Amino acid sequence: MEPNWTDSLREKLDAHYSWPSLYIFKFIVPKEKAEELKKLFPKHESTDKYSKNGNYISVTLQMMMPGSDEVIEVYNLASRVEGLIAL
Numbered sequence: 076m077e078p079n080w081t082d083s084l085r086e087k088l089d090a091h092y093s094w095p096s097l098y099i100f101k102f103i104v105p106k107e108k109a110e111e112l113k114k115l116f117p118k119h120e121s122t123d124k125y126s127k128n129g130n131y132i133s134v135t136l137q138m139m140m141p142g143s144d145e146v147i148e149v150y151n152l153a154s155r156v157e158g159l160i161a162l
Contacts, residue, residue, distance in 0.1 A: 081147050088143035098140040102153055103160040106132050112156045116149075 092098070104112050106125070109132045113121055122135040140146050150161055 084147060084150075085143045088146055092143070094142045095139055098138055098146055100136045100138065100149060100153070101162040102134045102136075102156075103131050103162065104134060104156060105158045106130060108156050108158055109134060112153060112159065115152055115156075 102112060103126075106129065109123065112134055116136055116138075119136050119138055124133040124135075126132070138149070140149075153159055153161060
């Protein structure tokens with residue numbers, strides 16, 4: 076990721092959201108990594124959708140976020156999962 080991605084994301088989030096706000100995270104992971112991702116957010120239910128061939132899972136999480144910094148923290152935490160794509 077580019078070095079200033081957090082600054083750019085923070086600006087966009089603050090321009091489009093009034094905090095606190097419900098924020099929807101969507102991640103795509105290889106199916107064998109889905110549980111690893113979900114364990115990072117044990118207090119939140121996810122909606123899962125398998126890819127056409129079943130090799131990947133789209134994981135959607137809705138979380139009440141106090142601010143843009145906390146949204147960025149979630150993306151940083153999730154980025155530790157190998158093969159993750161954040162949408």
